[in-house]
Amino acid sequence: MCMDVLQAFSWKFVSLHSSRPMHSALIKRLWGRSTVVRYNFNTGSTSVCLLKRCWNTLNDVAGRYIIQFITRHRHSPILGDLDRNLLHIARHDYGRSNEVYESLLASELWRLWMVSNAHCSSGVHKVNKQKIRRALRRKGITLTPDSEIRIPCPPTVLVTKRELRMELKNQLMHSFIPDIICRSIIRTAKFVKQGSVTIGNMLRNHGKLIAMMQQGDLPCVCHQYPHLPKRHGHVYVPSWEYSGFGERLVRCNMKSRARRVKSSWRVKLSIRKWWAKSLPKSLFPNVPCCLDDDTPKDPDSIFHPHYIREVLGHLKHLAIVGIDKCLGRSLLCCPVLFQKFYVETFPLLTDDDHFTPCNLNVRDAIAKIKMDGEAFDLFGSDLHGADIPTPYFLPKLKDVVADCKEVMTKKGK
DSSP states (O other): OOOOHHHHTTSSEEEEETTSOOOOHHHHHHHTTOEEEEEETTTOOEEEEEGGGSOOTTTOOSSEEEEEEEEOOOOOOOOOHHHHHHHHHHHHSTTSOTHHHHTSOHHHHHHHHHHHHHHSOHHHHHHHHHHHHHHHHHTTOOOOTTOOOEEEEOTTBOOOHHHHHHHHHHHHHTSSSOHHHHHHHHHHOEEEEOOOOBHHHHHOOHHHHHHHHTTSOOOOOGGGOTTSOEETTEEEEEGGGOOSTTHHHHHSOTTOBOOOBOOHHHHHHHHHHHHHHHSOGGGOOOOOOSSOOOOOSSOSSTTOHHHHHHHHHHSTTSEEEEOBTOTTSEEEEOHHHHHHHHHHHSOTTTOTTTOOOOOOOHHHHHHHHHHSHHHHHHHGGGOGGGOOOOOOOOOBHHHHHSOHHHHHHHTTO
16 A cells, blocks of 8 residues: 655654665655654664654664654744735735735845745735736846746857857856846746848848838939949849859858858847846946957858858848749849839728728727727738738749730839
């Protein structure tokens, strides 16, 4: 018959056999200071000792033992003065105003959460959680002891999760964040590795240009690239025909991925971005990164992030978009042509049959979509991060490679 070990040791007499091992850590912790008489059936020897001394396997004789409790002493956790005060707040002040919580320090609020979780009922702890979270936010801390901390690893940086944790600890230990919060963050933080970005994702800038169109017409930049071929008087060149600075990179497959290199400042920037969302921005210590940086001045590969950024800086004035059914390549064109194609694809101001002005900002538009059940079923899954996706166009490959006159004739223009 099997019996619970805790129940067995609650009796006055306990019978044990040395050939049957037993997990004694919990028993030692609860009853270890109790005084017992230990009697060996085989030898008839008797000894008086503490219960935690009964498992001395080097000197014990094999056989059955009878353990009799003389004095029973059960261990109970001892709360300090601070924990007793916090426990009183958690049990008796949770239904009152928030002034008691807001008067506590950030470290005390963090400890109050732990005390409430350990000693209060689920309903009382739920109220305490809400008030502690509100008080922490007033101090600029959006984290709580049960927060799931996820820090993304930079996609172009060669770094291990251990090195990221070391840098996070380096920044936290040099800040004025309370130690109890720092230790909790270091212990529970998870680092998420992102996939390497493709060359196409780094070069294409149609999202930025669409946002600029909201401020007015896009400028012509053809005078900065006089050597590139033109269409309708503006720069228009597919990536496989591009010539000039960064030619090998622009002509490669846009699905190729950038190399990962060690970059200390990007690791520090990733931690700083997370810090700005979770902790007071003014408390970021900005101490030198503890990791190495091996970024060479003259990269030896066209897929080196440093070289990609140089090419991107050279082409930043052009519009770079993907090509339909040929996503491994891109189209480079003047922003004027980009705006012309975009307006023809999405005639917001001229096509009253398909587009209706709503005169709402993003937040009001999302609220209206949520109120309309049918519309929310269609577009609700696309509202990532409380934002509405921006539509963009992809020029067809046959229109890019064909002669301009043939394209206009087919479209009846």
